[in-house]
Amino acid sequence: MRQQQQKTFTSHDGCQIFYRYWPAIDGDIQPKQAIVLFHRGHEHSGRIAHLADELELPNxxxxxxxxxxxxxxxxxxxDAPNFATLIKDANAFIEHITQEYSLRQQDIAIIAQSVGAVIASAWAHDYTPNIRAxxxxAPAFRVKLYVPLAVPGLKLLYNLKGNFFVNSYVKSGLLTHDKQRAESFNQDPLITRPIxxxxxxxxxxVADRIVKDANAITVxxxxxxxxxxxxxxxxxxxQFYENLGTTQKEFHILPNFYHDTFGEQERHIAIERARRFIIGxxxxxxxxxxxxxxxxxxxxKQEADNLSLPVKGIVKPLYWKFIKANLKYASxxxxxxxxxxxxxxxxxxxxDYVYRNQPSGSSxxxxxxDYIYLQSMGWRGIRQRKIHLEELLKLAISQLQKDDNIVNIVDIAAxxxxxxxxxxxxxxxKPDSVLLRDYSDINIRDGQNLINELGLSHLVQFEKGDAFNRQxxxxxxxxxxxxxxxxxxxxxxxxSLLRESLSGLADAIPKGGYLIYTNQPWHPQLEFIARALxxxxxxxxxxxRRRTQLEMDQLVMAAGFRKVTMRIDQWxxxxxxxxxxxx
Structure with missing residues (x-):
């Protein structure tokens, strides 16, 4: 039997997260390897603690x-502020154990169940970790809600009354044939039935997004x-399996298994397949x-090519003509x-108008x-991106100043x-200098006005420049x-444009300097944007054309930069x- 240790770590927002740790039987084996377990919804790590021994992976x-x-x-x-908070918690957890226990991401495998499997797969999609497996x-990409129109009804009630809680209908008899485990579920005081x-x-x-875009997952x-x-x-x-972007993938249906895959009476079948896959x-x-x-x-690329083609048929062209006519009227x-x-x-x-977020119109x-326009998901994401930009700007400036480095900032397309x-x-x-650049005379004019308005003309310069000119x-x-x-x-x-731009920045920035870059790995309104805007x-x-986060990070790495941290909005x-x- 392994010896269990109980610990906590501080997540990204100060929340204390409890976890269990089982050291390897032979701790001298190098490189160190690890399994990280994510429990299903409503439960906790104690419900999957049996896997520490039953996996039979002592090292x-x-x-x-x-x-x-x-x-x-x-x-x-x-509860949580949103599901993205749980995904960010998962990223903080992995960062914690890699630092605390001297692990590399490539030496980690994840085993996750139900809602935990959605958290793990979303983390693999959004943060592109270099984990091994x-x-x-039983990933909970779609929960069975047996009440007709349950989801639309819950959305309506949520919009009318705000957040509220519902109790899980899932009884122990729907989870496992193992009577002892079912009874322990019934008696467990740490089970959280409301959600x-x-x-x-x-x-x-989140599950819908991850299933549709699973091609971005290469683990x-x-x-x-x-x-x-x-x-x-x-x-x-x-669908998730078929869309996965890795060639190393398996899909197994376990006959007669109830939802608690790793807690079933015949769970040795699931555990053996997981063990074999991880070892492989x-x-x-x-x-x-x-x-x-x-x-x-x-x-x-295929997605973008398809969006650039004319719409076929009779109904769809008329629909997009109607949408564009409405936009013309609204303009x-x-x-x-x-x-x-x-x-x-x-x-x-x-x-800049979206950043200011002040609805305006002639009536x-x-x-x-204008209010509806500014509240679209894409523009809300843009404003959240601004918050994340400001957060990482402060972090980078602080780190440079802490290391007694000069802080010369440039924004190449400001x-x-x-x-x-x-x-x-x-x-x-303040930083030592700030240089803003842009190709547009309008942006330079309005940006200079903003510099003057904020009283920063002594510190900030604005000039015309080509963000893709390496020299x-x-x-x-x-x-x-x-x-x-x-x-x-x-x-x-x-x-090729990005390579030129990133190479030029790599030529200019000394070792130890920083680069902040943005990306758009997903957008739920790509067709609307392509057809109407x-x-x-x-x-x-x-x-x-969307770039997966892995593609963007690889381009940055190829130019001579190492990614330090990342932020992503809740959508x-x-x-x-x-x-x-x-x-």
Missing amino acids: FQIFAWDARGNGQSEGERG LVLG SVRLLLDLYS PTQILVSGSDFVVRRKPQK CFANQPNTPSLVNADLVGYT KISDGIKLGVETGFDSGSTL KLGQFF GHGRYILETINQLAN QLAELSPKPTLAVVSGLYELFSDN TSHRDGQPWVM GIFTVSLAQRID
Whole structure:
């Protein structure tokens, strides 16, 4: 029997998370290897503690957490601010154990069940960890709610009355044929039966996104499906498997298994398959696919190509004509939509308008249209991206100052530069210099006005420049120690442009300097944007090619930067990353 240790770590927002740790039987084996366990919804790490011995992997360290709001961890029972908070907790957990126990990500395998499997797969999708294997038992990509129209009904009630809690209908008899384990479930005081509707609805939303975009997950993955599962649906599990972006994947249906895959009476079958898969993955060398040419071949390129084609049929062309006619009408009375039509919905002027978030129009109806426009998910994501940009700007500036380095900032496509200027205005200890650059005369004019308005003309300069000209960037003066590229690379599909830009920044930034860059790995309204909105580039349709986070990170790494940390909004649309110059 392994010796269990009980510990806690502090997550990203200060929440104390409880976890169990089982050291390897032979702790001298190098490199150190680890299994991380994620329990199912409503439960806690004690419910999967039996796996520490039953896996029969004595030379692996094993970790299992109590998710926020469950078991012995802090947080309101059965609740979290959103599902993204749990995903971010998972990232903080992995960061903690890699640092505390001297582990490498590539020496970690994940075993996760039910809701825990959704957390683990979403983490693998969003944060692109270089882990060795992912084993998912009965992933809860779609919970069976037997009441007709349950989800629309819950959404309506949530919008009317705010957050509230519902009790799980799942009884122990629907989880396992193991009578002893079923009884322990009934008697366990740490089981959390209520779940907030906010979290439940968010689970549906995140799971839908991850299933649709599973091609972005390149970690070797095994899915163990309970054959007689009354709790979750099988169809999304199969769709997830079919969409996975790894060639090393397995899909097993376990006949007569109830939902508690790793707690069933015949669980040795599931455990043996998980053990064999993990051993096999560790026997192979880590093999992350190269995506630096995904602009030429890959599923996001195919997606963008399809969006650039004319709409076929009779109904769809009429539908998009109707949508564009409505936008044209709205642009006459809504200031935000009018600005988008005139300058492009991806222009610096539109971005600054979205940041300000003050609905405006020529009438009450126009103001209402403007409010709806500004509250679209994409623009909410943009404003969250601004918050994350400011957070990482402060972090990088602080670290440079802590190391007694000069802080010379450059933003190579600043738009109006609002996020940098407002961040600098908040700092008691200012950077040494700030250089804003942009290709647009309009952005330079309006950005200079904002500099003057904020009283920063003594510190900040604004000049015209080409963000994709390697020589211009390499010759920046003063030499930047912190470069920012926000909202630029997402607008251009061609990776050769990014290589030129990143190489120029690598030429300019000394070793130890920082790069902040943004990415858009997902957007739920890609077709609407491509069919209805126009770009700043000559009013052409705004067709975007998404880059998976792995593709973007690999391009940055190829230029000589090592990623340090990352932020992502709760919808999974925009990321902001901080990397350090290492060559």
